[in-house]
Every structure is written in C-alpha cells, then in structure tokens.
Amino acid sequence: MAGRLLARGMIAGVCAACLAFVFARLFGEPQVALSIAFEATQDAAKGIAPEPELVSRSIQASLGLLTAAVMYGAAYGGVFAVVFSLAYGRVGGLSPRALALLLAGAGFLTFVLIPDLKYPPNPPAVGLEETIGLRTVTYFGMIMLSVCVMAVSILLGQRLIQRFGTWNGAIAAVGIFIALTALVQAGLVDINEVPQDFPAVVLWRFREAAIGMQIVLWSALGLIFGRLATPVLLSTDISQRPRR
Secondary structure, three states: OHHHHHHHHHHHHHHHHHHHHHHHHHHHHHHHHHHHHHHHHHHHHOOOOOOOOOOOHHHHHHHHHHHHHHHHHHHHHHHHHHHHHHHOOOOOOOOHHHHHHHHHHHHHHHHHHHHHHHOOOOOOOOOOHHHHHHHHHHHHHHHHHHHHHHHHHHHHHHHHHHHHOHHHHHHHHHHHHHHHHHHHHHHOOOOOOOOOOOOHHHHHHHHHHHHHHHHHHHHHHHHHHHHHHHHHHHHHHHHOOOOO
C-alpha cells in the first residue's frame, strides 16, 4: 500500500505543481519582468553594463519555471504521501480526503505562511549580494523553527485535549502555537533591503503572487491526493476485513 500511495503522491504533486505554474506564469512573471526592468534601469543610471544572460528570460519564464515546478512538486508529493501514510488512522478517524486537506493546510502553515510572515519573498532587484548567505540561513532556520513549533503545539495539544476536552484543549493548543510563533519570530533578526525607490505596487503584487502560488500548490495537492488515495485505502480496508 505504501508504494501505491507514494506513486499517487508524486502524481498529485506534479499535477498541483502544474497548476501552480499556470498561476505563477499569469500573476508572478509580470512582476518579475517589471522588477528586472527596474534593476536594469538602476544599473544603466550607474553606468554598469548589463550581465550576459546564460538562459534567456523567455526560457526562464516558461520551460525553466515549469521544469522546476514539476521537480519540486514530485518531491513534495512523495514526502506528503509518506506523512499521510504515517498519520492515517491516527488522527481522529478522519477520512482520506479530510486528512489530506488537514495535512496540506498544516504544511502550508508550517512551511510557507509562518516563514513568509517573517521573511516575505522578494522579487529580483531586492536584496544585497553580500547578505545572500545570511538571508538563506535565516530563512531556512525560520522553517526549522516553524516545524518545531508545530510539533510542540501538536504534542501539547493532545495532552490538553485529554485533560480539558476537545474544544478547550484545541483552543489552548492554538494559543500556544501563536505564542511560540510570535516568540520565535521576535527572536530572529529583521532583514529589510528593499530600495527606497522600488515600486511598492510591484513588491506587493509579487508577494501576493508568491503566496497565491503556494496556496494553489498545497490546496491542489491535498484535494488531488485525497481523491487518488481513497480507492487504495478502501480496497486495503476491504481486503483486511475477516471473511465469514
């Protein structure tokens, strides 16, 4: 069963990535083009010659973007299927579709929303070359801390639910999650390298497109995988029933 779920997870991931690619192509790429044009204008004003393109922008915005989306979509889908197989039957008796959506929502919250609230995505022309290492370390550090906060909140939430009931325990767990998230984000360094004359509309719309792409990816992954996994799990449950 695990192998069949893994294959379906990768298929769901690829399909979700293709949908995210369409969204990024329609809403994200125009903002990237505007940001690159801004950077080129700034360099020209400083007398800096443009760097030669190793890969043309048309390829980057089409085939390159699609290839990258499909690759990480397949990886996301495979990991998602493994986590789903470990959680199935252990989370309140949820149906496959409900569990897939729950895990997709938790994945979006942990790996996207919380890190992006602290370190939102920026288009080209935003950020200094000498701080690339710092920005990379802090962003992935935020992701790891977000995973830890989610794990601690879940573990404490289970104990609180057993002691105070489902409603009160769940509310307390959410409060702990919010408090720990705020504490972690407050403890990390702030990074603000947006040029003063950078168009605010371009920056805002780029960030909207970036978060929208992730919403499309995770929601589609949960919906598609839940649909694909249901027949596998139902057939397994039927085969495991005792025969009379």
